[in-house]
Amino acid sequence: MSPLDPDVPPTGEEIHLPGPTILPVLTAFGITLLLVGITTFIELTVAGALITLYAIGRWIRETRSEIDELPLDDQTGS
DSSP, rough: OOOSSSSOOOOOOOOOOOOSSSSSHHHHHHHHHHHHHHHOHHHHHHHHHHHHHHHHHHHHHHHHHHHHSSOOOOOOOO
C-alpha cells in the first residue's frame, strides 16, 4: 500500500472457502465407471453407482456441517 492510498475499512463479512476434499474427484470417478459400465459390464455400472451415491451423500453431509459452523447473519439491521 502506498501512503497516497485511502484507508479502506474492513469488509462487512468474511469470505468462506470450503476445505480441500477428494469428493469431487471420487464423484467424477464413480460417474465414469457408471457410464463405462453401461456399455460394457453391469458390475462396473453397479460399482460406479455405489461410489457416486456414497460420494454425493458424504459431500452433502460435509457441506451441511461446514454451513452449520458459519456465523449467523447480522440481525442489527445495518
